[in-house]
Amino acid sequence: xxxxxxxxxxxxxLVLLPVLLMLPQLLHGGGWDLIGQFAWAxxxxxxxxxxxxxxxxxxxxxxxxxxxxWALSLLLGLGLxxxxxxxxxxxxxxxxxxxxLIRRLLALPRSIHELxxxxxxxxxxxxxxAVAVVAIAIPYGALVxxxxxxxxxxxxxxxxxxxxxxxxxxxxxxxxxxxxPLLPGVISYSGYRLExxxxxxxxxxxxxxxxxxxxxxxxxQSLQFHELWSGLWLLLAVMLTxxxxxxxxxxRWSMPRRLGLAAAAVPVGSRGREILLALALLLPVLLLVxxxxxxxxTDLLQWQPLPPLAPQGxxxxxALPWPSLIGSTLLLTLIxxxxxxxxxPLLLLAVAPWPWGRTLLQLLWAFGRLWxxxxxxxxxxxxxxxxxxxAALALGFHNxxxxxxxxxxxxxxxGPATEQALxxxxxxxxxxxxxxxxxxxxxxxxxxxxxxxxxxxRETVVVGLVAGSGLGSQLRESLSxxxxxxxxxxLAVYALLTLVGEDLSDRGRQRLLGTA
Amino acid sequence: MSxxxxxxxxxxxxxxxxxxxxxxxxxxLEGVSLTLAAGERVALLGPSGAGKSTLLAVANGLLVPQRxxxxxxxxxxxxxxxxxxxxxxxxxxxxxxxxLIEELTVQQNLNAARLARWSWPRALLNLLLPLESExxxxxxxxxxxxxxxxxxxxxxxxxxxxxxxAMARLLRQEPTLLLADEPLASLDPRLAEELLGLLLRExxxxxxxxxxxxxxxxxxxxxxxxxxxxxxxxxxLPLQAIRPEQLQELYAGSGELVA
Numbered sequence: 001x002x003x004x005x006x007x008x009x010x011x012x013x014l015v016l017l018p019v020l021l022m023l024p025q026l027l028h029g030g031g032w033d034l035i036g037q038f039a040w041a042x043x044x045x046x047x048x049x050x051x052x053x054x055x056x057x058x059x060x061x062x063x064x065x066x067x068x069x070w071a072l073s074l075l076l077g078l079g080l081x082x083x084x085x086x087x088x089x090x091x092x093x094x095x096x097x098x099x100x101l102i103r104r105l106l107a108l109p110r111s112i113h114e115l116x117x118x119x120x121x122x123x124x125x126x127x128x129x130a131v132a133v134v135a136i137a138i139p140y141g142a143l144v145x146x147x148x149x150x151x152x153x154x155x156x157x158x159x160x161x162x163x164x165x166x167x168x169x170x171x172x173x174x175x176x177x178x179x180x181p182l183l184p185g186v187i188s189y190s191g192y193r194l195e196x197x198x199x200x201x202x203x204x205x206x207x208x209x210x211x212x213x214x215x216x217x218x219x220x221q222s223l224q225f226h227e228l229w230s231g232l233w234l235l236l237a238v239m240l241t242x243x244x245x246x247x248x249x250x251x252r253w254s255m256p257r258r259l260g261l262a263a264a265a266v267p268v269g270s271r272g273r274e275i276l277l278a279l280a281l282l283l284p285v286l287l288l289v290x291x292x293x294x295x296x297x298t299d300l301l302q303w304q305p306l307p308p309l310a311p312q313g314x315x316x317x318x319a320l321p322w323p324s325l326i327g328s329t330l331l332l333t334l335i336x337x338x339x340x341x342x343x344x345p346l347l348l349l350a351v352a353p354w355p356w357g358r359t360l361l362q363l364l365w366a367f368g369r370l371w372x373x374x375x376x377x378x379x380x381x382x383x384x385x386x387x388x389x390x391a392a393l394a395l396g397f398h399n400x401x402x403x404x405x406x407x408x409x410x411x412x413x414x415g416p417a418t419e420q421a422l423x424x425x426x427x428x429x430x431x432x433x434x435x436x437x438x439x440x441x442x443x444x445x446x447x448x449x450x451x452x453x454x455x456x457x458r459e460t461v462v463v464g465l466v467a468g469s470g471l472g473s474q475l476r477e478s479l480s481x482x483x484x485x486x487x488x489x490x491l492a493v494y495a496l497l498t499l500v501g502e503d504l505s506d507r508g509r510q511r512l513l514g515t516a
Numbered sequence: 517m518s519x520x521x522x523x524x525x526x527x528x529x530x531x532x533x534x535x536x537x538x539x540x541x542x543x544x545l546e547g548v549s550l551t552l553a554a555g556e557r558v559a560l561l562g563p564s565g566a567g568k569s570t571l572l573a574v575a576n577g578l579l580v581p582q583r584x585x586x587x588x589x590x591x592x593x594x595x596x597x598x599x600x601x602x603x604x605x606x607x608x609x610x611x612x613x614x615x616l617i618e619e620l621t622v623q624q625n626l627n628a629a630r631l632a633r634w635s636w637p638r639a640l641l642n643l644l645l646p647l648e649s650e651x652x653x654x655x656x657x658x659x660x661x662x663x664x665x666x667x668x669x670x671x672x673x674x675x676x677x678x679x680x681x682a683m684a685r686l687l688r689q690e691p692t693l694l695l696a697d698e699p700l701a702s703l704d705p706r707l708a709e710e711l712l713g714l715l716l717r718e719x720x721x722x723x724x725x726x727x728x729x730x731x732x733x734x735x736x737x738x739x740x741x742x743x744x745x746x747x748x749x750x751x752x753l754p755l756q757a758i759r760p761e762q763l764q765e766l767y768a769g770s771g772e773l774v775a
Binding site: 003004005006007010353417418420421422423424425426427428430431432434435436439440442443 | 576577578597601602603604605606607608609611613615616617618619620621624628629631632633636639640643644689691
C-alpha cells in the first residue's frame with residue numbers, strides 16, 4: 001500500500017487538519033476591522049510624494065544591501081567552495097581530507113540565520129551600513145560554498161583525467177575540464193541567491209538594519225496601512241522585475257531550472273562573452289552602490305566593548321526550559337513546512353477549473369515571498385493569539401510563496417500532453433492536473449520541499465522573535481538583556497538543530513531522487 | 517437528450533460539417549465534412565502536413581474549429597462543463613505518443629480512463645489501492661496481455677506492451693468514438709498488423725473508428741478511406757471504390773512512397 005507519487009504531493013497538506021481544528025480557539029475578535037482596513041488599503045495606497053520618496057529611498061537601500069551582500073557571498077562562496085571540494089584537493093595535492101574538514105567547519109556559519117548574524121553584529125559593531133551586507137554574506141557565502149563543492153564533486157572527471165594523463169598542469173587542467181561544465185550551475189544558483197538576498201535584506205530592515213523593511217514595520221505598527229501598501233507595491237514591482245530578469249537570463253544562457261536541483265552540464269558556448277560582459281558591468285555598479293550606501297569595510301574593525309557578564313550566567317543559561325524551547329521550535333518547523341509544501345499543490349488543484357485562478361494564485365504567492373514573515377506574524381496577531389500556530393502560519397505563508405512558484409515552474413516543465421489526454425477523456429480539470437502533471441513532478445517537488453523544510457527550521461528564529469514561540473523568542477530576551485552566556489548556549493543549540501535537520505533533509509532528498 | 521439513449525434510431529457517432537481551422541499562412545483544415553456511422557471503420561490518409569492530426573484534434577474536442585460544426589452522437593459541443601465532460605468520456609483517443617502516466621502502475625493507468633465517471637475519493641483511492649482489478653484484468657486479456665502486469669509500473673514495459681496497455685486503457689474508458697493518431701507509425705510491420713487487427717476487432721457497432729495512417733499499405737479491414745491533402749478532403753470512398761491513381765494523386769510531390 002505505497003501511495004503513488006501524485007498522492008505523496010498531497011500528504012504534507014494533512015497538517016492543515018489539526019491547524020484548522022485549533023484555529024477557532026486561537027482567534028480573538030479584536031482586530032478584524034483592522035484586517036479589513038488593511039485589505040482595503042491594498043487598493044488605495046498612499047500617493048503622497050513625500051511618502052513615496054522616503055519609501056523609494058528605503059527601497060534603494062534594501063536593494064543595495066541585497067546586491068552587495070549577494071556579491072560578497074558569491075566571492076566568499078566560490079573561494080570556499082573550491083577549498084572544500086574533494087576534487088580540487090585531490091587534483092592539486094593528492095589528498096582529499098582537508099576538503100572534508102573545511103566543509104564541516106563551514107556548516108557552522110551556514111546553520112545560523114542571517115538575521116542572527118545581523119543582530120549579533122549590530123551588538124558588536126553598532127548601527128552601520130556594512131552590518132547588513134556582512135550579515136547576508138556570511139551564511140550565504142557558506143551556502144554557496146556548499147553548492148559549489150557539491151556541483152564540483154558531482155562532475156564527471158573523465159575529461160580531467162584525460163588532460164592530466166596528457167601532461168597538462170593541475171590548475172590548467174582543472175580550469176579547462178571543470179570550469180565550463182561548472183559555470184551554468186553556478187550562475188543559475190547565483191540568480192536564485194540574488195532573489196533570496198532581496199528577501200533577506202527586506203527582513204533585516206524589519207529588525208532595524210536599514211532600508212525599506214523598517215518603514216514597513218513602522219507603518220504597520222502605526223496602522224498607516226495606505227503607506228504600508230505603497231511600500232509593498234513598490235517592493236513587489238522590484239521583486240517581480242528581478243525574478244523575471246533572472247528567469248530570462250537563465251533561459252537565454254540555457255541554465256538548468258531550479259527544480260532540477262542536480263545541474264545538467266550545458267555548454268555555455270556563444271553566451272560566454274555576454275556573461276563576461278555582465279560581470280564586467282557588475283563591478284562598477286557594486287562600487288557605486290557601496291559608495292552611495294557608505295558601506296565601509298573598515299567599519300567592521302571597530303568593535304564596541306561588550307557589557308559585562310551577569311554573575312552565575314551559566315547557571316541561568318542551563319536552567320532555561322530547553323525541552324519546551326526545542327520542542328516548540330521543531331513543532332513550528334513541522335507545521336510551517338507542512339503548510340508550505342502541502343498547501344501549494346492543494347491551492348493549485350482548487351483553482352484548476354478557472355483560467356484566472358492561476359494568475360490570482362501567482363499574485364498571492366508573490367506577496368508571500370515579498371512579505372517578511374515577522375510582518376505577517378504581526379498582522380496575524382491582530383486576530384490570533386501569539387504562539388506556535390500564528391508563527392507557523394506566517395512562516396508557512398512566506399515559504400508557500402517560494403514553493404508555489406516552483407511548483408508552477410515544474411508544472412510547466414512537465415508538459416501538457418498527459419493532462420490534455422485526461423481532459424479529452426472527460427476527466428475534471430482538477431483530477432487531470434493531479435494525475436497528469438503532479439505525477440511527473442512529485443519526486444522533484446518533494447525533494448525540494450525537504451530542502452525547504454531545512455531552510456524553514458533555520459528561519460524559525462525570524463518569527464520566534466515576534467510571535468513568541470520557540471528558541472527565537474528566548475533569543476530575543478537574551479539579546480536585549482546582553483546575556484552573552486545564554487546567547488552562546490542558544491546559538492549552539494540552534495546550530496546543532498539545523499545541522500541535524502540539514503542531514504535529515506539531505507537523506508530524505510536522496511531517497512526521493514534516488515528511487516525515481 | 518433522447519438522441520443519446522440507445523433506443524432511438526442511431527445518430528452518426530461523429531459528424532463534421534464544413535470545418536475550418538486557421539493556420540499560419542494557409543488554413544490547416546478547409547471545408548472538411550465527414551460522417552462516421554456506428555460500426556464504421558474509417559482510415560484517414562494523406563501525406564504529412566495534410567491536416568490529419570488537426571482533424572483528429574477537432575474530432576476529439578481538443579481543438580475548437582473557427583467555423584463549422586462538430587456533432588457527437590447527434591449533439592453539438594455542450595456548453596455546460598459537466599455535460600461536456602460526459603460527452604468527452606464517450607470519445608476515446610489513442611495518442612501517437614501514447615501519453616501513459618509514467619509514474620503510475622499499469623492498473624492505475626487503466627483506471628485513469630475511468631476518472632470521468634469516478635468521484636474524488638475514488639480517484640484518490642486509486643493512487644493508494646488496486647481498484648476494480650477484475651475489470652482491468654479483463655481489458656488486458658482482450659489485448660492479449662498477461663493480467664500479472666497490472667501491478668507493474670508502466671516504465672517496466674516493453675514498447676509493444678506499452679502500446680497494448682494504451683489500447684487497453686482506451687477500452688477501459690468504454691468510448692463509442694475511437695480515434696487513433698498514427699498508432700502504427702513507430703512499430704515493426706508484424707506488430708503493426710497485430711495491433712491494427714485488435715483495434716479493428718473492437719470497433720463494432722455501436723462504436724466507430726477513425727484512424728489516421730501515414731501510408732496506405734495497411735488498409736485491409738477498413739470500410740472506408742478518406743483522403744486529406746493540404747487541409748482539404750480529396751476523397752471519401754468505400755475501400756473497393758478507391759483507384760490507385762487517386763492514392764498516387766494524394767501523395768503526389770510529397771516524396772512519400774505509395775506501396
